[in-house]
Amino acid sequence: MKKKVSLVVSDLSGGGAIRAFLLGQVLHKLNYEIEVVGFLFGEDLYAIPPANVEVISIKGEKYPQFLTAAKKLIKNLKGDIIYAVKPKMTSFGISLLHKYTSDRPLMLDMDDWELSWYGGDEWQYRPGLKQLYRDIFKPNGALRFPDHPLYLRWIEKLVPKADAITIDTEFLQKRFGGVYVPNGKDTAMFDPSKYNPEASRERYGLTPYRILMFPGAPRPHKGVEDVLMALDLLDESDLRLVIVGGSPYDDYDEQLIQKWGRWIIKLPKCPVDTMPEIVAAAHVVVVPQRDTLTSRAQFPLKLTDGMAMAKPVLSTHVGDITEILADTGYVVDPASPEQIAQQIQSIFQDLDSANARGERARARCVEKYSLEAMAITLESLIAQL
Numbered sequence: 001m002k003k004k005v006s007l008v009v010s011d012l013s014g015g016g017a018i019r020a021f022l023l024g025q026v027l028h029k030l031n032y033e034i035e036v037v038g039f040l041f042g043e044d045l046y047a048i049p050p051a052n053v054e055v056i057s058i059k060g061e062k063y064p065q066f067l068t069a070a071k072k073l074i075k076n077l078k079g080d081i082i083y084a085v086k087p088k089m090t091s092f093g094i095s096l097l098h099k100y101t102s103d104r105p106l107m108l109d110m111d112d113w114e115l116s117w118y119g120g121d122e123w124q125y126r127p128g129l130k131q132l133y134r135d136i137f138k139p140n141g142a143l144r145f146p147d148h149p150l151y152l153r154w155i156e157k158l159v160p161k162a163d164a165i166t167i168d169t170e171f172l173q174k175r176f177g178g179v180y181v182p183n184g185k186d187t188a189m190f191d192p193s194k195y196n197p198e199a200s201r202e203r204y205g206l207t208p209y210r211i212l213m214f215p216g217a218p219r220p221h222k223g224v225e226d227v228l229m230a231l232d233l234l235d236e237s238d239l240r241l242v243i244v245g246g247s248p249y250d251d252y253d254e255q256l257i258q259k260w261g262r263w264i265i266k267l268p269k270c271p272v273d274t275m276p277e278i279v280a281a282a283h284v285v286v287v288p289q290r291d292t293l294t295s296r297a298q299f300p301l302k303l304t305d306g307m308a309m310a311k312p313v314l315s316t317h318v319g320d321i322t323e324i325l326a327d328t329g330y331v332v333d334p335a336s337p338e339q340i341a342q343q344i345q346s347i348f349q350d351l352d353s354a355n356a357r358g359e360r361a362r363a364r365c366v367e368k369y370s371l372e373a374m375a376i377t378l379e380s381l382i383a384q385l
Contacts, residue, residue, distance in 0.1 A: 006079030013042025
């Protein structure tokens with residue numbers, strides 16, 4: 001009989017769902033039955049799940065209603081192994097409670113330093129009595145939100161209570177320990193030999209252009225503005241930046257369009273199995289991370305989108321990126337539109353050479369960042385539980 005793994009997601013309308021679906025694909029390869037169980041604090045799922053992954057969503061609530069929602073979520077955890085995604089009260093906290101009442105092994109995955117979004121170790125909560133009262137009792141009081149940074153700080157101290165920890169960057173490993181499981185890719189699905197770039201460009205209305213692609217949700221630390229400033233510097237009318245999906249968090253991508261609309265083409269959110277065809281349309285995949293606490297702790301999934309599809313990848317010296325790409329990509333200093341512009345020119349001046357580098361990137365991705373490579377590590381880790 002197949003064993004079952006319950007992946008617990010803090011918010012299925014947030015980015016943690018993508019990592020959960022990826023881990024689900026890996027576990028499916030290891031012949032586990034998979035369910036993804038999580039709260040939905042927004043209106044829609046952040047990402048469309050793979051066909052073989054069951055998703056159970058529970059409406060997210062503020063305290064005190066959250067306690068009832070948490071009980072409902074726990075009742076839906078049917079796995080022989082519980083695998084919490086992100087050290088948050090809404091995922092790891094609930095999973096810890098379940099561990100002590102069910103005695104099932106608990107794994108924790110970390111693909112972000114959650115406190116980095118609030119300033120990291122510098123963040124402090126020192127309210128006066130009146131403010132504390134408001135934060136607890138007002139309808140929108142800050143402490144009524146289950147993943148307030150104060151709770152994140154508390155839950156970080158409980159990370160060692162997990163039976164196993166997986167991380168995807170050196171930054172997180174140094175801070176929390178754990179076993180390295182990269183933000184890899186289904187390289188059988190993301191296989192450039194299955195797609196015709198010209199046909200993909202025609203299908204998505206991109207034929208007239210040289211395409212730089214950012215296949216994700218723009219946020220300030222991801223450096224999309226630096227690429228757009230580089231396009232201003234180059235001022236070449238057939239260059240376009242294609243953004244896939246847009247931001248589910250705010251109207252940041254609309255702000256970009258208002259300022260740099262002449263360079264931007266926005267494609268809608270799509271299922272993961274459609275992404276390879278879209279990435280096939282790119283001439284270059286751009287991952288221009290800025291040097292922030294948040295980005296240092298991340299393994300940008302867009303890197304392996306480009307690598308798996310044998311595209312020239314243009315990125316920045318931030319976190320693990322230089323090591324991930326090694327000599328198979330193009331890496332410039334962060335927040336440097338001038339260097340990005342120079343590298344874009346250089347790539348298109350010898351696109352054959354750039355594409356050859358992209359082929360080396362795919363080979364590296366298959367070896368180190370494929371589902372199969374991830375599965376070897378996870379299989380060994382689960383065997384020790």
